Amino acid sequence: MSAIRERRERERAHRHQMIITAARELAEAEGWEAVTTRRLAERVEYSQPVLYSHFNGRDAIVGAVALDGFGELALHLRRARQAVARPGEALRAVCGAYLEFATERPALYQAMFILPTDLTFAGAETPVPLRACFDEFVSCFRPDNERRELLAEVIWSALHGIVVLSDGGRIPPAGQEERIDCLVTQFANTP
Template identity: 75%
Template sequence: MSAIKQRRERERAQRHQLIITAARELAETEGWDAVTTRRLAERVEYSQPVLYSHFSGKDAIVRAVALDGFDELAAHLRRARPANPEPQQALHAVCRAYLDFAAERPALYQAMFVMPTDVKFAHAETPPQLRACFNEFVSCFRPDNARRELFAEVTWSALHGIATLSASGRIPPDTQEERLDFLINQLTDTPS
């Protein structure tokens, strides 16, 4: 590959990431309704046709933001899980990290889990970033637990419910730790 072609590909990748970052920032400050191709074009100082050369529209941008979010979430969960912990400790650390991630990055969390995208969960086409997140939950359960993937799925589902209800103010924040402890105790005390 020629040096010129490599430079063009590098510049294209940088533009692509710049658009994703700008969409995220705009969503975090003004909400997803504010994220339009016109606003993004202004923000990144490229024309709308340049944006469309990277993304077919807002749905594709949301998908790209979501995939970036899953990359971040997987790394966040991985860092949270202590080395060689007891399953209950590992699960608590990963669950706490998940809830913190959702609370600290509400617009990103919306792109990942609330807004419509074509990102498939529990499917042959599930992106590797999403599988990496799921595997962090699976790794919190003992390897001899034949249903550890089911336990991980139920854990993630419960955490999503807690995160969503907390973000909307429908459940009180002062009992968050009690909810988390209850969930973890139920899952770690359940026979495999």
């Protein structure tokens, strides 16, 4: 590969990441309604056709932001799981870290779970960062537990419900610790 071609590929990768970062920053500041290709083009100082050479529309940009978010979430969950001294505390730590992530990054969480994307969950095409998040939940259960993936799905689903209901004002955010206690009590020692 020539040096010129390598430089062009680095520049393209940089521009790609710059668009993702700009979309995320704009969404965090003004909400996802403000994220349009026109606004992004202005923000990154490239034309709309340049954006379209990287992404096939707004949904693809949201998907790229979401994928970055899953990488961040996987790392956040892993750190929480590994920071506890006893394996029995891992599920509580991961649940708490999940709710913390969603609360601290609402626009990113919205891209990951609420807005339309082409990301595939629980399938052969599931992206590695998404699978890594799921595996952090699975790792909270004993390896000999044949239902550990099912339990991980149920826990993740319950946490997502807590996030959405809390964010929508349907349940008070003050009860998060009690909700985590309930989940952990119900699932921590499930065979």
